[in-house]
Amino acid sequence: MSNSINLVSTNVVGLEKELKRLKIFRVAAIIGLIFVSLLSVLAFVLNVTLPIESVKNQQKATITEISVFNKKLTQYTLLTDRVRNISSIISNRKDYGLNTSVLFGITPVDASIDTLNIEKGKLTMSVSSASLSSINKFIDDIVALGVKGKIVKNIIVQELTSNVSNGTYSLSIEADIP
Amino acid sequence: MENNKKINLEFSNFLILYKHYKDYLLPSGIMLACILVVFIIVIPQFQQYFSSQDDLKVQVAKLQLLKDNYNFLANLSDAKANSDFTALSYALPNGKDFAGIMNAISYVSAKTGISVGDFNFSLGDLSNKSVDGVSAYPSVKIDVNLVGNSQAVMKFIDELYKTAPVAEVTSIKTSGDAGIISILFYYKPFPPQTIDVTAPITVLSNQDLSLVKNISSWNNTVAQSLTPVIPSSLFNSSVATSSAGQNTNPF
Numbered sequence: 001m002s003n004s005i006n007l008v009s010t011n012v013v014g015l016e017k018e019l020k021r022l023k024i025f026r027v028a029a030i031i032g033l034i035f036v037s038l039l040s041v042l043a044f045v046l047n048v049t050l051p052i053e054s055v056k057n058q059q060k061a062t063i064t065e066i067s068v069f070n071k072k073l074t075q076y077t078l079l080t081d082r083v084r085n086i087s088s089i090i091s092n093r094k095d096y097g098l099n100t101s102v103l104f105g106i107t108p109v110d111a112s113i114d115t116l117n118i119e120k121g122k123l124t125m126s127v128s129s130a131s132l133s134s135i136n137k138f139i140d141d142i143v144a145l146g147v148k149g150k151i152v153k154n155i156i157v158q159e160l161t162s163n164v165s166n167g168t169y170s171l172s173i174e175a176d177i178p
Numbered sequence: 179m180e181n182n183k184k185i186n187l188e189f190s191n192f193l194i195l196y197k198h199y200k201d202y203l204l205p206s207g208i209m210l211a212c213i214l215v216v217f218i219i220v221i222p223q224f225q226q227y228f229s230s231q232d233d234l235k236v237q238v239a240k241l242q243l244l245k246d247n248y249n250f251l252a253n254l255s256d257a258k259a260n261s262d263f264t265a266l267s268y269a270l271p272n273g274k275d276f277a278g279i280m281n282a283i284s285y286v287s288a289k290t291g292i293s294v295g296d297f298n299f300s301l302g303d304l305s306n307k308s309v310d311g312v313s314a315y316p317s318v319k320i321d322v323n324l325v326g327n328s329q330a331v332m333k334f335i336d337e338l339y340k341t342a343p344v345a346e347v348t349s350i351k352t353s354g355d356a357g358i359i360s361i362l363f364y365y366k367p368f369p370p371q372t373i374d375v376t377a378p379i380t381v382l383s384n385q386d387l388s389l390v391k392n393i394s395s396w397n398n399t400v401a402q403s404l405t406p407v408i409p410s411s412l413f414n415s416s417v418a419t420s421s422a423g424q425n426t427n428p429f
């Protein structure tokens with residue numbers, strides 16, 4: 001007797017729990033449904049509102065506008081190409097003007113440059129003068145330049161000759177141009 | 179018989195379970211559908227959104243570049259661009275500019291008062307590569323006999339370096355009142371190029387502008403009377419290609 005009463009009581013409690021669990025389950029399902037729906041709508045709206053097409057249309061319009069300046073663009077592109085190339089040539093080409101002007105500058109007034117050859121960074125020159133002291137001064141000056149190494153370097157005095165017939169001294173030197 | 183009983187038993191179990199849990203079926207189905215929607219639709223949609231945002235940034239940058247190009251070209255002076263291009267084209271011709279070379283030598287000779295003797299042109303390697311000078315550029319080599327001492331020869335060279343077309347003296351030989359110099363006159367064909375409006379326009383730096391100004395002030399012996407040497411074929415379409423190696427020199 002006692003057992004049957006207890007059995008009925010357990011079923012009622014179990015049923016209530018079951019109903020409660022079912023209710024929670026339903027509420028969770030509805031909340032999930034609403035949440036997912038909102039997320040879907042949000043994702044859709046975000047994707048739709050991105051103005052990629054509008055930007056692409058603006059690009060097309062700008063390209064059309066630029067095409068009016070096609071000649072100018074081509075010319076400017078070629079102009080920059082010329083600038084780049086000329087700049088490269090000028091910065092890489094040899095300019096012996098500074099070197100020779102310095103050499104001319106240290107040549108004494110009573111001395112003259114008889115020969116001057118420059119090729120592939122190699123300088124050979126001969127200087128003549130009636131005065132041996134002028135030749136000596138020239139040697140001193142050019143050696144001083146060689147020490148600095150900016151105008152000439154690796155100076156070799158090839159020969160120093162005396163021409164008795166016309167009373168002049170002649171100096172031949174060889175050097176590298178940096 | 180035993181088998182039939184077993185089947186009936188399992189079916190009845192299933193029915194009992196169904197009756198017991200049938201209220202859970204709809205919420206379970208909804209939750210399962212929600213999970214599927216999240217994985218199949220929502221997550222890919224958000225991924226697409228983020229990748230579209232990156233794409234949008236790229237497209238906006240591209241649009242800005244196009245607008246910058248447009249503004250630059252709209253503000254570029256036609257006359258200035260023409261005169262600069264003309265000066266630069268004579269300084270570095272598109273092809274072998276024999277007339278320009280002859281004119282330059284004659285002009286420098288007249289300006290410095292140094293007599294010029296025989297010319298000796300050397301067309302050089304067909305590969306268009308310079309051997310002695312700036313090796314990346316094709317050149318025409320010319321040996322010039324000059325009448326003058328060392329100082330006069332150097333004066334000639336100095337003036338030649340300020341005269342178009344751009345030249346480099348590779349060898350100087352003077353003896354007494356005579357000299358021989360070897361000169362390379364450079365040229366460079368227009369690059370075979372596609373003009374791409376979506377590429378950024380390289381704006382000349384101050385150093386470049388200074389170079390242009392300097393070259394514009396060079397002795398130009400032929401430019402004034404002639405039209406610019408830009409090949410007209412380059413203007414025909416937005417995708418323009420120059421004929422590399424082909425001499426479009428107007429001389």
